[in-house]
Amino acid sequence: MESILELRSLSKHYSTHRAVEDVSLSIHRGEFFSLVGPSGCGKTTTLRLIAGFEHPTSGEILLDGQPLAGLAPHQRDVCTVFQNYALFPHLTVEQNVAFGLERRRNISKQRIREEVVDALALVRLSGKESRFPNQISGGERQRVALARSLVIRPKVLLLDEPLSALDAKLRKEMRQELKKLQRSVGIAFLFITHDQEEALSLSDRVAVMNKGKLEQIGAPQELYRRPQSRFVAEFLGEVNWLNGVCVRPEAVHVSRGLPAPAAHSTVGIVESMTFLGNCLHLEARLPDGSYWVAELPQQHCDFAAGETVNLWWQAADEFQIPGSN
Amino acid sequence: MRLRHVFLAPAALVTIALFFVPLLIALAYSFLTRGPYGGVFPPWTFDNYRRALDPLYLAILWRSIWLASISTLLCLILGFPLALYIARAKRHKILLLNLVMLPFWTSFLIRIYSWMFLLRDTGLINTLLQALHVIRVPLPLLFNDGAVVLGLVYGFLPFMVLPLYATLEKLDPALLDAAFDLGATPWVALWQVVVPLSRSGIAAGCVLVFIPCLGSYLTPDLMGGGKTVMLGNLIQSQFTAARDWPFGAAISLLLMLLVLAVSRLLGKQTEKLL
Numbered sequence: 001m002e003s004i005l006e007l008r009s010l011s012k013h014y015s016t017h018r019a020v021e022d023v024s025l026s027i028h029r030g031e032f033f034s035l036v037g038p039s040g041c042g043k044t045t046t047l048r049l050i051a052g053f054e055h056p057t058s059g060e061i062l063l064d065g066q067p068l069a070g071l072a073p074h075q076r077d078v079c080t081v082f083q084n085y086a087l088f089p090h091l092t093v094e095q096n097v098a099f100g101l102e103r104r105r106n107i108s109k110q111r112i113r114e115e116v117v118d119a120l121a122l123v124r125l126s127g128k129e130s131r132f133p134n135q136i137s138g139g140e141r142q143r144v145a146l147a148r149s150l151v152i153r154p155k156v157l158l159l160d161e162p163l164s165a166l167d168a169k170l171r172k173e174m175r176q177e178l179k180k181l182q183r184s185v186g187i188a189f190l191f192i193t194h195d196q197e198e199a200l201s202l203s204d205r206v207a208v209m210n211k212g213k214l215e216q217i218g219a220p221q222e223l224y225r226r227p228q229s230r231f232v233a234e235f236l237g238e239v240n241w242l243n244g245v246c247v248r249p250e251a252v253h254v255s256r257g258l259p260a261p262a263a264h265s266t267v268g269i270v271e272s273m274t275f276l277g278n279c280l281h282l283e284a285r286l287p288d289g290s291y292w293v294a295e296l297p298q299q300h301c302d303f304a305a306g307e308t309v310n311l312w313w314q315a316a317d318e319f320q321i322p323g324s325n
Numbered sequence: 326m327r328l329r330h331v332f333l334a335p336a337a338l339v340t341i342a343l344f345f346v347p348l349l350i351a352l353a354y355s356f357l358t359r360g361p362y363g364g365v366f367p368p369w370t371f372d373n374y375r376r377a378l379d380p381l382y383l384a385i386l387w388r389s390i391w392l393a394s395i396s397t398l399l400c401l402i403l404g405f406p407l408a409l410y411i412a413r414a415k416r417h418k419i420l421l422l423n424l425v426m427l428p429f430w431t432s433f434l435i436r437i438y439s440w441m442f443l444l445r446d447t448g449l450i451n452t453l454l455q456a457l458h459v460i461r462v463p464l465p466l467l468f469n470d471g472a473v474v475l476g477l478v479y480g481f482l483p484f485m486v487l488p489l490y491a492t493l494e495k496l497d498p499a500l501l502d503a504a505f506d507l508g509a510t511p512w513v514a515l516w517q518v519v520v521p522l523s524r525s526g527i528a529a530g531c532v533l534v535f536i537p538c539l540g541s542y543l544t545p546d547l548m549g550g551g552k553t554v555m556l557g558n559l560i561q562s563q564f565t566a567a568r569d570w571p572f573g574a575a576i577s578l579l580l581m582l583l584v585l586a587v588s589r590l591l592g593k594q595t596e597k598l599l
Binding site: 072074078079080083084086087088090099100152 | 497499500502503504505506507508509510513518521522
């Protein structure tokens with residue numbers, strides 16, 4: 001696969017801490033790539049280094065094979081969708097979207113108008129051209145920000161937690177829309193988020209970052225099922241531990257009788273049951289004193305606290321973390 | 326009487342006694358006739374206002390507006406980069422703001438005299454240039470329009486910087502990042518984003534500088550050397566040398582109307598943008 005954006009041993013050190021440390025990764029053409037990690041892990045700094053708002057302490061960034069060092073933000077063929085959108089409050093929706101095109105030479109007013117109309121249609125905002133940012137909803141502002149960046153056809157679109165300012169319901173809707181949009185424009189997206197569910201559901205590939213360093217890069221399924229570090233395993237979801245073996249809560253079955261043949265199992269005492277709407281969380285204490293969580297379908301709610309049960313799982317659902325035995 | 330009225334009363338009384346009452350007296354004076362040694366006498370007349378429209382006085386009005394406008398513009402040109410720098414400074418913001426206000430710690434009169442010592446024929450600048458044989462005859466640095474504008478700009482620059490700082494400090498830095506990101510050069514970002522979004526601060530700063538400049542008295546009197554007459558000097562001379570209180574009162578009120586008109590105009594401009 002041909003890469004459109006490549007980071008080579010990128011580091012950014014501040015006087016007091018190392019925000020980004022030796023990060024190398026490569027994003028393919030047309031790929032939806034997520035950079036995920038807890039707040040303060042260096043993902044936003046990485047994005048700002050790519051956009052040119054910060055300068056790396058060492059390392060290199062290549063965009064379409066060309067090094068970006070020495071280029072100011074306005075000279076880089078990447079574009080950012082900011083966390084709070086950063087729409088220009090004194091310009092209308094149309095003028096906001098046209099802003100990037102108007103910075104170019106050799107483009108006619110007529111052409112700009114057409115491009116803006118197309119971009120607004122793409123994000124389903126036709127008819128809102130003459131509104132100001134404070135006259136539209138949060139979701140609409142989000143789409144204006146997308147249109148404003150996409151209209152200049154950057155080689156890579158950088159998205160800095162673009163969904164975090166939206167409420168939960170809208171966030172899920174926008175997720176689907178974002179994915180569709182990325183497929184239709186074919187531009188590589190570098191998506192920054194602290195929400196692992198968002199990263200896993202949207203991306204072709206995900207990179208997990210922690211304390212300025214890359215922990216692991218891979219397809220969502222691979223990361224979730226075969227994490228290479230305890231941090232990745234625990235950041236992407238809950239993990240149950242038993243003698244160096246890990247099992248995700250949704251892979252754990254609970255029964256009073258014997259487990260299915262060929263399954264791996266352990267016994268536990270039910271501590272509590274938590275109703276979560278679409279499922280139940282059963283917490284059990286194992287003989288070694290550790291706690292396990294099983295995610296059960298709703299109908300399996302007839303266990304009582306203090307009861308001894310069998311916890312079992314298919315061998316294929318367990319994984320081990322290298323070097324954690 | 327509510328408690329808040331108790332607390333408002335002193336300020337209200339001071340305003341009524343020391344502002345509205347004198348204003349009414351001035352209004353009455355402006356329609357009366359002058360006495361031979363000052364003071365006012367009947368009959369009531371519009372003559373003072375008619376006289377204010379004499380080309381001689383219109384020229385002074387025009388000159389005041391002109392000098393105040395130039396000074397305001399210079400304050401804006403000098404103050405904007407300074408305010409932007411302080412607003413975007415990562416450290417020492419408070420220190421920098423205090424430095425802007427530092428001149429207020431000394432009397433304005435003393436500062437104007439200091440300028441005169443610097444600029445006069447035997448002042449520091451001319452003496453130095455002559456000693457270095459750069460010039461033979463002293464440069465005419467004092468007692469002209471340029472000196473008046475210099476004094477006004479010097480005196481009122483902080484009044485431009487502070488409101489500009491207040492607006493620019495609130496400007497979301499992400500908007501500048503967004504502008505650069507979309508291909509704007511720093512110059513374009515300044516004109517397309519920073520300036521439009523700081524219009525309310527620009528308008529406030531211009532009002533705060535233009536109005537006191539228009540009615541200023543001390544600076545043109547001392548640094549203009551009596552040649553450069555502005556409205557403030559004209560009013561002062563009517564009440565003293567000319568002993569024409571009614572005419573002085575009439576010009577004062579006209580100046581007030583002018584100031585009200587300007588602030589309304591710029592105020593509307595500000596409101597529209599908010």
